[in-house]
Amino acid sequence: MTRVWATGDYPAFADRLIGGLGEILVEHAGIRAGERVLDVGAGAGNASLPAAARGADVTASDITPELLAEAARRAAAAGLELRVQEADAQALPFGDASFDVAMSCVGAIFAPTQADVASELARVLRPGGRLAMLNWRPTGRWGRFGEALRPFQPPHVTGSDPPEAWGDEAHVRGLFGDRLRDLRFTPGVWRFEGFADAHELLAFFRAVNGPLITLYERIGEDRAPELDAALLNAFGDPPFDSDYMLVAGVRPP
Ligand SMILES: C[S@@+](CC[C@H](N)C(=O)[O-])C[C@H]1O[C@@H](n2cnc3c(N)ncnc32)[C@H](O)[C@@H]1O
Numbered sequence: 458m459t460r461v462w463a464t465g466d467y468p469a470f471a472d473r474l475i476g477g478l479g480e481i482l483v484e485h486a487g488i489r490a491g492e493r494v495l496d497v498g499a500g501a502g503n504a505s506l507p508a509a510a511r512g513a514d515v516t517a518s519d520i521t522p523e524l525l526a527e528a529a530r531r532a533a534a535a536g537l538e539l540r541v542q543e544a545d546a547q548a549l550p551f552g553d554a555s556f557d558v559a560m561s562c563v564g565a566i567f568a569p570t571q572a573d574v575a576s577e578l579a580r581v582l583r584p585g586g587r588l589a590m591l592n593w594r595p596t597g598r599w600g601r602f603g604e605a606l607r608p609f610q611p612p613h614v615t616g617s618d619p620p621e622a623w624g625d626e627a628h629v630r631g632l633f634g635d636r637l638r639d640l641r642f643t644p645g646v647w648r649f650e651g652f653a654d655a656h657e658l659l660a661f662f663r664a665v666n667g668p669l670i671t672l673y674e675r676i677g678e679d680r681a682p683e684l685d686a687a688l689l690n691a692f693g694d695p696p697f698d699s700d701y702m703l704v705a706g707v708r709p710p
Contacts, residue, residue: 498564594624
């Protein structure tokens, strides 16, 4: 899994395609100066950096050390304090009740065992601490993209719920159970800008997106045209609008 996200150029992917999502999440989470914030699946710091810019005490965690190194480099370049910690979202290396806010911007959704992720996110929050997630939904272009990938994915991936299930309210309520209260769901739409057509968008994905590059390697050249066709069909025509869900909740006292 670590290798998958280090393949290609994830920072370039995030900068061009989803650079604004981190700020949307931080704003929605209402992060304030001095709060202890954990970012799970932080990547190159898309949400960690705007949280640190608000004066929060931020720990960027991710399973991919190469991306954390880039987050640290970006923080230093911007004159921001940022702690980085290699961590699997399914078994976080932090004590119970260590953070005021646990957040994840399309990050923790990619860990396969979703029940473990939900349990860990709640565990590291102090009583009264806040969860904030921005998750892709099963609808919209990203949802269609995820669905198109599934017939080509190995059984250990298709045996788990898809990442986009984190954008479904009933599913997320089921994952957290009574570990969180006041769960709130706010849908939004994010547009992939600057691509003339689906071919351009697919070429960009194939050039920089590690999980997709790895999948094409796995299926081999013979099946590549079939996957191309499925993804072009999923992307459709511009505008490329992707549905997301902001999830907020509070750890009970
Ligand atoms: C789509 S990227 C999002 C990164 C960042 N939050 C952003 O908004 O750009 C998904 C991230 O989740 C990380 N990831 C995947 N599986 C993980 C796991 N089991 N535990 C922690 N991080 C994981 C990847 O390394 C990658 O950085």
